Amino acid sequence: MRIKFDEQLALLNHELIAMGALCEEAIAATSRAVMVNDRSLGGRVRDLESQIDQKEREIETLCLKLLLQQQPVARDLRLISAALKMITDMERIGDQALDISDTAGFMGPLAEEDKGLLGDLARTVIGMVTDSVDAFVRQDKDFALAVVKRDDEADALFDQIKQSIIERLAQSRGGGEYALDLLMIAKYLERIGDHATNIAEWVEFAQTGLYKGGEVI
Amino acid sequence: MTKRIFRSVFLASLLVFLAGLALVVGALYSYFGSRQAEQLRVEASLAARAVEAGGEGYLEGLDGGEIRLTWIAADGSVIYDTDADAGVMENHAGREEFREALQYGSGEGERTSSTLGEKTVYYALRLSDGTVLRTAESHYTLPRLLMNIIQPLALILVLALLLSGWLASRLARRIVGPLNAVDLDHPLENEAYDELSPLLTRLERQQRQIGEQLDELERRKKEFAAITGSMSEGLILLDSQGLVMSINPSARAIFGVDGAGEGRDVLTVDRSSELRALLEKCAASGRAEAYISRGEREYLLTAGAVDTDGGKRGTVLLAVDVTEKRRAERLRREFTANVSHELKTPLHSIMGAAELLQSGLVKPEDRERFLARIRSEAGRLVGLVQDVINLSRLDEGEEFPREDTDLLELAREAAADVADEAARRGVKLSVSGGGGTVRGVRQLLWEIIWNLAENAVKYSKPEGGRADVEVDTLPDGRVRLRVSDDGVGIPREAQERVFERFYRVDKSHSRETGGTGLGLSIVKHAAQYHNASISLESEPGRGTSVTVTFESAGKGNGQP
Numbered sequence: 017m018r019i020k021f022d023e024q025l026a027l028l029n030h031e032l033i034a035m036g037a038l039c040e041e042a043i044a045a046t047s048r049a050v051m052v053n054d055r056s057l058g059g060r061v062r063d064l065e066s067q068i069d070q071k072e073r074e075i076e077t078l079c080l081k082l083l084l085q086q087q088p089v090a091r092d093l094r095l096i097s098a099a100l101k102m103i104t105d106m107e108r109i110g111d112q113a114l115d116i117s118d119t120a121g122f123m124g125p126l127a128e129e130d131k132g133l134l135g136d137l138a139r140t141v142i143g144m145v146t147d148s149v150d151a152f153v154r155q156d157k158d159f160a161l162a163v164v165k166r167d168d169e170a171d172a173l174f175d176q177i178k179q180s181i182i183e184r185l186a187q188s189r190g191g192g193e194y195a196l197d198l199l200m201i202a203k204y205l206e207r208i209g210d211h212a213t214n215i216a217e218w219v220e221f222a223q224t225g226l227y228k229g230g231e232v233i
Numbered sequence: 234m235t236k237r238i239f240r241s242v243f244l245a246s247l248l249v250f251l252a253g254l255a256l257v258v259g260a261l262y263s264y265f266g267s268r269q270a271e272q273l274r275v276e277a278s279l280a281a282r283a284v285e286a287g288g289e290g291y292l293e294g295l296d297g298g299e300i301r302l303t304w305i306a307a308d309g310s311v312i313y314d315t316d317a318d319a320g321v322m323e324n325h326a327g328r329e330e331f332r333e334a335l336q337y338g339s340g341e342g343e344r345t346s347s348t349l350g351e352k353t354v355y356y357a358l359r360l361s362d363g364t365v366l367r368t369a370e371s372h373y374t375l376p377r378l379l380m381n382i383i384q385p386l387a388l389i390l391v392l393a394l395l396l397s398g399w400l401a402s403r404l405a406r407r408i409v410g411p412l413n414a415v416d417l418d419h420p421l422e423n424e425a426y427d428e429l430s431p432l433l434t435r436l437e438r439q440q441r442q443i444g445e446q447l448d449e450l451e452r453r454k455k456e457f458a459a460i461t462g463s464m465s466e467g468l469i470l471l472d473s474q475g476l477v478m479s480i481n482p483s484a485r486a487i488f489g490v491d492g493a494g495e496g497r498d499v500l501t502v503d504r505s506s507e508l509r510a511l512l513e514k515c516a517a518s519g520r521a522e523a524y525i526s527r528g529e530r531e532y533l534l535t536a537g538a539v540d541t542d543g544g545k546r547g548t549v550l551l552a553v554d555v556t557e558k559r560r561a562e563r564l565r566r567e568f569t570a571n572v573s574h575e576l577k578t579p580l581h582s583i584m585g586a587a588e589l590l591q592s593g594l595v596k597p598e599d600r601e602r603f604l605a606r607i608r609s610e611a612g613r614l615v616g617l618v619q620d621v622i623n624l625s626r627l628d629e630g631e632e633f634p635r636e637d638t639d640l641l642e643l644a645r646e647a648a649a650d651v652a653d654e655a656a657r658r659g660v661k662l663s664v665s666g667g668g669g670t671v672r673g674v675r676q677l678l679w680e681i682i683w684n685l686a687e688n689a690v691k692y693s694k695p696e697g698g699r700a701d702v703e704v705d706t707l708p709d710g711r712v713r714l715r716v717s718d719d720g721v722g723i724p725r726e727a728q729e730r731v732f733e734r735f736y737r738v739d740k741s742h743s744r745e746t747g748g749t750g751l752g753l754s755i756v757k758h759a760a761q762y763h764n765a766s767i768s769l770e771s772e773p774g775r776g777t778s779v780t781v782t783f784e785s786a787g788k789g790n791g792q793p
Contacts, residue, residue: 026474026498033500034509041506153501 021086025095028078032099035071036149036215038064039106042113043145043208047138049117050201053125061117068110072103079103091222098222102152105211105218109145112204112211119204123197130198133180134205137173140166141205144212151219160223163216170209177202234412235405242401250393254386262375266354269370270341273356276300277339277368281358284366289313300368305331307363325367330357334365350377467532467552473545475499475512487527487552499550511536515548530556564734571735575617575749579610586610613749620751623680624734627758633674640678640712640783641668641704647683648702651690659696660718662686666703669712671783677759684752685716685779692777693718710785717778723771731769732757756781 042064049057079100082088088096126134144163151159181195221227280302283291292302292313304312309326311319325331333340334357342355352374357367373381411425420433420440457479461468467484471477477495480502484490488503499512507525514521515536523534532552539546586603589595595603641664648664655662671678682702689700703715723731727738735750760767760781771777 023474026476030475030498030500033498033504037500037504037506037509040504149504153504 021082021088021092024078024082024086025092028075028082028096028099031071031075031078032102033149033153035068035075035103035106036145036152038068038071039109039113040142040145040149042068042110043142046113046117046120047142050120050126051131051135051138053120055121058117058121061114065110065114068107072107075099075103094225095222098218102215102218105214109208109211112208116201116204119197119200123194123201126198127194130177130180133173133177134198134202137170137177137202137205140170140173141209141212144170144209144216148212148215148219151216152222155219155223157220157223160216160220164213167209167213170206174202174206235402235409238405238408239401242404243397246397246401247394250390250397258375258379262378265372269372270354270356273300273354273368273370274339277356277358277366280368281360281366285360285362300370303367303369305357305365305367307335307365312364328355328357330355330367331365333357334359334367345374350374350380465554467550469499469502469550469552471499471548471550473547475548477502478547484550484552487530487532489527508534512548524555525552530554531559568734571750572617572621575735576614579613579617582610583607583614617749617751620749620755623755624751624758627677627755627762633677635672635674637670637672638675638678639668640671640682640714641666643675643679644682644686644702644704644714647679647686650683651687654687655690655700658690658693659698660690660693661697661699662690662702663699664702664704666705668704669706669783671712671763673763673783674759677762681756681759681781682714682716684756685714685781688752688779689716689718689720689777693720707782712783712785714781714783715778717776719776722773722775722777723769724773728769728771732767 042061045057045064046061048054049061079096082096083093086092144166147159147163147166151157151163178199181199185192185195217228225231280291284304289304289312292304292315301314301316303314303325305325306312309324309328309331311322311325313319314322328342330340330342333342338359340355340357342357343352344355345352350373351371353369353371355367355369357365359365372378379386412429415423415425415429415433417436418440420436423429423433425433461479461481464481465483467487468479468481469477469484470479475498477497477499479495480490484502490502500509505525507523511521511523511534515538519538519540521536525532525534531554533555535551535553537549537551539549583606586607590600590603644664648662652662686700686702689702693700698718698720700718701716703713703717705713705715707713723738727736730736731738732753734754737750756779757767763783765781765783768780768782769777770780
């Protein structure tokens with residue numbers, strides 16, 4: 017019984033990393049789509065997003081099966097419940113990556129002056145997603161804490177982008193649609209950063225039993 | 234075991250004790266019973282004689298004795314009794330012993346009084362006058378007797394319990410002691426019971442087997458670690474669930490794994506989409522390959538499923554560094570393309586000239602010029618083909634006969650060969666130096682000097698430039714060939730690449746200077762063939778100097 021359980025736990029671990037890797041690819045592809053205005057990447061992101069959705073359902077089923085059939089306790093229970101929460105965030109990352117690539121499709125090429133800040137934001141968020149998956153891979157809570165800290169960076173960058181858009185709109189009329197699309201993309205990226213933070217927090221929970229630095233119950 | 238032995242011994246001794254006690258008590262009781270009956274008989278016969286002689290007077294003198302005497306008349310009425318008043322006693326005619334005595338002369342009887350817990354034994358004798366004299370004695374019945382001695386009995390029982398308990402525990406410990414003292418690590422060195430020796434022998438044998446197997450396992454593990462540790466390819470072994478069983482140092486370096494990789498999921502090593510796709514493909518078809526790049530290097534990743542007895546046992550991942558191979562492949566492709574291109578250009582030129590000549594469109598005075606061009610282009614082709622042949626022979630690693638060669642003399646010959654060209658360009662070509670002897674292939678050495686000298690002439694300043702060829706023997710015995718010019722020089726970024734095949738610094742002017750683009754490549758290969766080192770110093774606009782240093786004739790340069 018325990019052997020079967022261990023096998024299923026190993027499978028859960030494997031699938032979670034795979035799903036994390038898919039998220040990394042999706043956000044990397046979508047960022048490239050925005051930065052270099054490459055339409056062909058849209059299809060790739062869509063494909064990745066559906067793969068992520070599928071993985072979410074698979075992992076969800078696996079988690080529920082484990083919970084119902086094996087009645088895990090302590091550390092195992094923490095891992096499984098954290099996994100259930102993490103896949104929700106990962107799935108949202110996939111959705112938002114697709115939203116970004118769709119919006120980028122409407123928006124057209126990125127203006128030269130926006131490349132700097134948006135590039136920074138995209139890099140920060142990609143780094144956060146990678147680090148949150150790495151935190152899970154290494155079961156390293158220091159990694160997880162670092163991701164949580166970087167969220168402030170992403171928020172600050174988003175605020176800067178918002179500020180620059182406001183200033184531009186105040187100076188000239190027109191270009192409103194572009195500005196809104198840009199804001200949306202920035203917002204989506206910022207949200208992805210939040211999801212990465214959530215994932216990191218659940219990694220910490222699975223490891224230590226502490227959620228956001230405190231006991232859950 | 235101690236407990237069990239203790240319990241057995243204790244119970245056994247207790248049982249034996251109790252049984253012994255019961256037997257002894259039973260035997261004694263019946264013995265005393267019969268002794269008593271005997272005594273009664275003796276007493277009765279003695280008393281009978283006395284009564285017959287002395288009558289009632291004798292009986293009265295006996296009052297208070299242990300034995301009760303009763304004299305009974307023939308009709309059963311009591312004449313006298315030593316213990317009770319005869320007047321109040323009932324008629325004894327119905328008593329068993331009385332009736333027997335009347336009938337047979339003597340009679341016995343016994344009656345038990347359950348209330349008193351006493352048994353009374355009677356013996357009656359008929360006297361000569363027809364009366365009956367009866368003796369009676371009471372003693373306790375067995376239960377009563379036991380009841381009376383219960384206290385000392387219990388004391389004895391307790392003592393016996395304690396004694397047997399103590400003995401049993403000592404015995405148990407004595408028996409088990411040697412068993413506990415058996416040294417299981419060295420079974421044959423024990424002096425325990427003989428009965429244990431088959432077991433111990435077997436134990437010894439199995440222990441030796443296990444030890445040997447462990448040693449073997451350890452040795453194999455070390456061998457495996459040594460082999461995988463020293464190989465440059467990355468090797469990862471996965472079990473059937475995709476957990477890493479073994480990862481060698483090269484694989485750690487390639488995938489950047491720090492800390493323990495073993496026992497964790499393969500995706501913790503690398504989760505790139507290439508690897509995931511590779512593993513999926515491998516799971517489906519049993520074997521898969523993919524190229525991945527990590528950092529500057531490119532790796533060929535081969536995954537093979539390990540199947541035994543139909544079940545999937547795991548996966549072997551092998552990462553081979555193919556950077557050099559891919560580069561060589563690319564160079565070869567480029568070389569083929571370049572050769573074809575270089576061959577095509579003069580051929581086009583020849584074709585064009587020949588067609589014009591054939592169609593008769595060429596004026597007679599131009600015919601010579603056209604023919605000269607065909608000739609020079611054909612010559613160029615021959616030169617190119619010769620260069621390609623030379624290069625491919627060098628590539629093949631063909632062995633050429635070696636001989637001691639005077640490099641300075643060879644340099645003069647080569648200089649004479651390019652002297653015409655030098656004169657045409659107005660370049661002053663000089664050969665100088667102390668000279669030196671190199672053991673090598675004359676033809677190849679000639680190629681080195683000729684190509685370098687030709688380049689120096691071609692790329693020196695036209696009209697007034699100079700090209701110097703120097704051959705010197707260094708103090709340590711090595712021979713140095715230096716060819717320098719004061720021409721255009723080579724830009725820094727191109728200096729690395731000038732030895733590549735068909736590489737030209739200035740592509741647009743290649744036709745002007747002629748040459749095949751293979752010269753320096755041949756120089757490089759020929760120098761390598763002689764184990765010579767090449768260095769190139771150049772400054773754009775100031776000139777170029779190429780130095781080839783040969784090992785001294787005594788060592789090194791004889792071997793390829």
